[in-house]
Amino acid sequence: MAAAARLALLLLLLLGCVDLLQGVRYLLHCPPGWSYYKLSCFKYFRQLRSWDEAEAQCQASHPGAHLAWVEEPREAATLGKAISYHQRTQPVWIGLRSPRQRSPCRPRHVGRRSATFERRGWARGPAR
Template sequence: MAAAARLALLLLLGCVGLLRPVGYCPPGWSYFYLSCLKYFSEPLSWDEAESRCEGFQEGAHLAWVENIHEAVTLRKVISYYQQVQPVWIGLQKNKER
């Protein structure tokens, strides 16, 4: 239960999943691999963080990694924010394994 309480204090890194041209991200958002990212500092559970992302725009969700280049870049972004608190990202189990 203590672990769940700690998880509820994690932060989210949101990703708008719609394809947008560079420079089209809303104010306060950063362009990242055909998506827009935003760091939110409010403590939320994973479910709350995902709902918050989904509430911004259709197709928005927590950030996820699809290749090694994205992983390296996203790791750099996350490590900057993790100096303050942990960060949520979206994960999905590979159904082929």
């Protein structure tokens, strides 16, 4: 009976280690200097670029990389915290535009994702 209990405990510990190791595998998946969030890696670049230039720089920095795509408020908060480690005083624009702008916005496609994004809480930008 004690041997069966020890075996069951050992199996539970091994299953826990496998779960832990899978998390480590994803953390080790990110290149040096990149941040990890929900199976994705993020990197902050200081240089000011247009959207197209920034996308090209991002793609050149690592195979398969694209500009950040924020899908939920929690992800936006996490990305904001990661950016604040690099830049504390200046606002950061990640390429989103309000569809209410007077200038037309052509849709962007990153991989299979459309650029349409439902977002509230926009910061004020420069007057155009």
